[in-house]
Amino acid sequence: MKINRQPTSRIRLTSKEKSELVLEAIVTIILLILLNIAILAVSRLVIDGSQDLTDIIYGFKEVLFEKFLNTAVYSLGKVAMFFLIIIDIFVLLWRLVRRYRQMQLRHIITELHYIADGNYDHRIPFKLKGDLGKVVSSVNGLVNSTVNAMEEERRIEKSKDELITNISHDIRTPLTSIIGYLGLIEEGRYKSEAELLRYTNTAYSKAKQMKILVDDLFEYTKVRQKNTQLNIITFDLHQLMEQLVIDFELEAEKKDMTIDVICTPTPFIMQGDTEKLVRVFNNLIINAFKYGRDGDQIILMAEKIGSEAVITVKNNGSTIPQEALNLVFERFYRVESSRSQETGGTGLGLAITQSIIVLHGGYIYVKSDGGWTSFVIHLPIERPADNS
Known part of the structure; x- marks a missing residue:
C-alpha cells in the first residue's frame, strides 16, 4: 500500500479498498434479503398455526396503527417488512463502518511500519475521532518522545566526544x-x-x-549531575563576601587591584551550600584577575529583590566581545583565541560556576559594557533543606 505522506485530516481509501466496501455491501444485502425471506416464511407458518397469536398481532395492529397513529394498515406483512428494512439498514451500516474502521487501522499500521523503517521525522497525519484518534495521538506522542530521547542521547555522546x-x-x-x-x-x-x-x-x-x-x-x-546533594545551611552573605576579600587581598595587591563589597541589607541572611558558593565566587574573582588585567577594581555587590538574592561580580578591565558573551559558560571556552595557560586556566571554571548556580535553583548571565564586565547571579534566598 502506498502511503500518502502529505498531512491530511482523513484517510483516503485506495481503489481496492473501495471495491472491498462495495463487495461488503452487496454480500451483506444478499444475506439480509435471504434472512428476511426466511424470517417472513417462518413467521407466517407460526402465525397461521396459532389462533391466539393471530388475535394478539391483530390487536396490536389495531391499537398501534389505527388508533394511536391514525393510520390504516391492511397487511401485517407490510408492517413486518417495514421493520425488517429498518433493521437491515442498521445492520448494513454497522458492517460497513466496521470494515471501514479495519481499513483505517490498516492505514495506521502501515504508517507505523514506515516510521519504524527509520523515518523518524514522519508522523501519522490522520485526524480521527474516537479510540483510533486517541491511538494516533498516543503513537505520535510516543514517537516524539523517542526522537527527543535519541537526539538527547546523540547530544550527550557528542558532548562526551568533545x-x-x-x-x-x-x-x-x-x-x-x-x-x-x-x-x-x-x-x-x-x-x-x-x-x-x-x-x-x-x-x-x-x-x-x-x-x-x-x-x-x-x-x-x-x-553537572542533577541529583547532586547540596549541604544547605543558613549563612550571612555579607560576611562570606568580606571573608573572600581578605582571602584575595594579597593577590589583588600584586596586581594593583582593589576588591570592594557592597551589600544591602547587612547582615544578608540566606540559605545555600556555602562550600559550593565559595567556589562560585572564587572562580569569578580569579576570572576577573585573569581577564581584567587592564582594570584596577573588582566589586562584589549583593541586594535583595523580592525572594531573590541578586549578586554581581564585576571588574573594570577589558570588556568581553559581544559575540563571546553567550559562549563564556561553555566548557573549555576561552575569550582569547589562544589556549595559552597564561590566562586560560582549565577552561572549566565558568562552566562549574553555572552548574552550581543551577543546582541552587538560580541562574547566571554576563554583560560587558560601559567599561565594566559583570557576572550577575540570581539565587533564591530560601532553599529546601533536602534540595528537592
Whole structure:
C-alpha cells in the first residue's frame, strides 16, 4: 500500500479498498434479503398455526396503527417488512463502518511500519475521532518522545566526544613537557645542578597544572549531575563576601587591584551550600584577575529583590566581545583565541560556576559594557533543606 505522506485530516481509501466496501455491501444485502425471506416464511407458518397469536398481532395492529397513529394498515406483512428494512439498514451500516474502521487501522499500521523503517521525522497525519484518534495521538506522542530521547542521547555522546578531545588536548601539552624534562634528567643531559632544578621545577609545575585540570574536571562532572546533594545551611552573605576579600587581598595587591563589597541589607541572611558558593565566587574573582588585567577594581555587590538574592561580580578591565558573551559558560571556552595557560586556566571554571548556580535553583548571565564586565547571579534566598 502506498502511503500518502502529505498531512491530511482523513484517510483516503485506495481503489481496492473501495471495491472491498462495495463487495461488503452487496454480500451483506444478499444475506439480509435471504434472512428476511426466511424470517417472513417462518413467521407466517407460526402465525397461521396459532389462533391466539393471530388475535394478539391483530390487536396490536389495531391499537398501534389505527388508533394511536391514525393510520390504516391492511397487511401485517407490510408492517413486518417495514421493520425488517429498518433493521437491515442498521445492520448494513454497522458492517460497513466496521470494515471501514479495519481499513483505517490498516492505514495506521502501515504508517507505523514506515516510521519504524527509520523515518523518524514522519508522523501519522490522520485526524480521527474516537479510540483510533486517541491511538494516533498516543503513537505520535510516543514517537516524539523517542526522537527527543535519541537526539538527547546523540547530544550527550557528542558532548562526551568533545570533552574527551578537549581533555586530551589540555593534558597532552603538560604531559609532553613532563616526559621531556624527566627524560633529560633520566639521561643525565643537564650541565649543572641549577639546570637540573630548572628541569624538575618545570616538570613539577606541569604536573600541578594537570592536577588542577583533573580536579576541575571531577568537580564539573559532579555538579553537572542533577541529583547532586547540596549541604544547605543558613549563612550571612555579607560576611562570606568580606571573608573572600581578605582571602584575595594579597593577590589583588600584586596586581594593583582593589576588591570592594557592597551589600544591602547587612547582615544578608540566606540559605545555600556555602562550600559550593565559595567556589562560585572564587572562580569569578580569579576570572576577573585573569581577564581584567587592564582594570584596577573588582566589586562584589549583593541586594535583595523580592525572594531573590541578586549578586554581581564585576571588574573594570577589558570588556568581553559581544559575540563571546553567550559562549563564556561553555566548557573549555576561552575569550582569547589562544589556549595559552597564561590566562586560560582549565577552561572549566565558568562552566562549574553555572552548574552550581543551577543546582541552587538560580541562574547566571554576563554583560560587558560601559567599561565594566559583570557576572550577575540570581539565587533564591530560601532553599529546601533536602534540595528537592
